[in-house]
Amino acid sequence: xKKTLRLLCLLIVCTMTLALFTACAPRRKAGDPPVFTxxxxxxxxxxxxxxxxxxxxxxxxxxxxxxxxxxxxxxKQEGNDVNKVKEYVLNSLLEIYTYFTLAxxxxxxxxxxxxxxxxxxxxxxxxxxxxxxxxxxIATAYLTEExxxxxxxTQKLKYLVYSELISESAGIIKVDDATLEKALEEDFARxxxxxxxxxxxxxxxxxxxxxxxxxxxxxxxxxxxxLKEEYSDDNALKNNTDGYYFTHGEFRNMFEYxxxxxxxxxxxxxxxxxxxxxxxxxxxxxxxxxxxxYEQLRTQCITAKFYDLVNAVQKxxxxxxxxEYKDIKLDTFNEE
Numbered sequence: 001x002k003k004t005l006r007l008l009c010l011l012i013v014c015t016m017t018l019a020l021f022t023a024c025a026p027r028r029k030a031g032d033p034p035v036f037t038x039x040x041x042x043x044x045x046x047x048x049x050x051x052x053x054x055x056x057x058x059x060x061x062x063x064x065x066x067x068x069x070x071x072x073x074x075x076k077q078e079g080n081d082v083n084k085v086k087e088y089v090l091n092s093l094l095e096i097y098t099y100f101t102l103a104x105x106x107x108x109x110x111x112x113x114x115x116x117x118x119x120x121x122x123x124x125x126x127x128x129x130x131x132x133x134x135x136x137x138i139a140t141a142y143l144t145e146e147x148x149x150x151x152x153x154t155q156k157l158k159y160l161v162y163s164e165l166i167s168e169s170a171g172i173i174k175v176d177d178a179t180l181e182k183a184l185e186e187d188f189a190r191x192x193x194x195x196x197x198x199x200x201x202x203x204x205x206x207x208x209x210x211x212x213x214x215x216x217x218x219x220x221x222x223x224x225x226x227l228k229e230e231y232s233d234d235n236a237l238k239n240n241t242d243g244y245y246f247t248h249g250e251f252r253n254m255f256e257y258x259x260x261x262x263x264x265x266x267x268x269x270x271x272x273x274x275x276x277x278x279x280x281x282x283x284x285x286x287x288x289x290x291x292x293x294y295e296q297l298r299t300q301c302i303t304a305k306f307y308d309l310v311n312a313v314q315k316x317x318x319x320x321x322x323x324e325y326k327d328i329k330l331d332t333f334n335e336e
Contacts, residue, residue, distance in 0.1 A: 031045070031049060032049065032050065033050070034103045035150055037055060039053050041053035041324065043324050043328075044320060044321050044322055046097040047097055047317040047318065048104075049097055049100055049101075053324065059089045060089050060333060067080070081330075097317060098313050099157065099161050101317065102161050103161050110160070118153055118156060119149070121152060165309070166302050166303065173309070175298050175302050180297065183247065187248055188246065189256075189259045189285075190282070190283045191280055191281060191282050192241075192244070192281050193237075194211070194228045194232045195232050195277070196208070196211045196231070196232075196233060196278075197277075198277075207276070208270070208277055211279060212270060214231055214279060215267075243283050245285070245289065247301060248260070248304060249308070250304065253275070254271050254273050255271060255280060258280045259282055262282035264284045265282065
């Protein structure tokens with residue numbers, strides 16, 4: 001009898017605790033994305049969802065620092081103004097809110113286990129700090145604890161959306177053998193490259209000059225593979241003649257664009273990306289490689305179709321600007 005009574009008391013306490021937690025958590029209202037903060041100030045609306053003031057401020061200030069690196073003189077240069085930051089932030093928001101849209105469309109949600117894991121991650125990040133120390137530390141990145149959790153939840157939700165939509169069981173994105181064969185003929189490329197990396201502008205100029213000299217040697221008939229082994233900083237392609245097999249959207253930079261523009265066997269001019277300086281050569285897709293890596297290529301094709309869906313949804317999102325947005329200047333958030 002005593003054991004039963006103890007179990008009953010424990011059940012009541014757990015139920016009360018859950019009810020208290022639910023009551024304290026902000027409830028989702030019309031206009032709220034799947035992940036949201038308690039800040040009800042709205043800067044803009046993307047698709048069906050509001051963009052809160054605190055989240056916009058976080059993105060704006062970090063984007064501003066990305067451009068000026070703390071040097072306000074940057075904004076005195078021609079073409080550098082608040083619209084440059086706003087455009088950068090909008091691109092980030094459109095990507096995030098596309099995932100929010102897909103999450104609701106396909107009923108993808110964070111589970112209680114996901115939320116507990118995220119909260120544990122926050123507590124782990126706080127270890128070694130007092131509450132005030134932690135708040136000051138994350139404030140340097142324009143974060144509050146709530147925004148920190150928001151960011152973690154958003155990243156987790158994006159992962160869940162991707163995992164759900166490409167899963168075979170969901171049946172949302174399908175790539176059968178016939179679809180893959182067609183994609184290999186029309187939408188895949190195989191390419192190798194000679195990569196020249198650098199850490200600063202001085203090194204960049206030196207590496208660019210080296211790349212130009214190597215390109216000249218290639219044009220004079222020297223062997224691409226030999227020069228690649230001698231000069232390339234891409235260790236993944238050392239003693240590797242397969243190169244990279246990829247489809248549209250995997251790299252999303254000039255390396256990819258250049259490769260698709262080339263004919264098989266053709267060599268590009270100098271190509272610059274955020275990775276470094278490239279000389280790209282397009283190679284033929286080989287049947288032996290395809291047969292050996294068939295399922296890997298199928299996964300790449302599924303991923304490409306996922307990003308096609310993401311891009312299509314993103315293009316359909318309407319943006320509505322509120323009065324608060326129109327008043328935002330470079331120094332609007334400085335004192336907050």
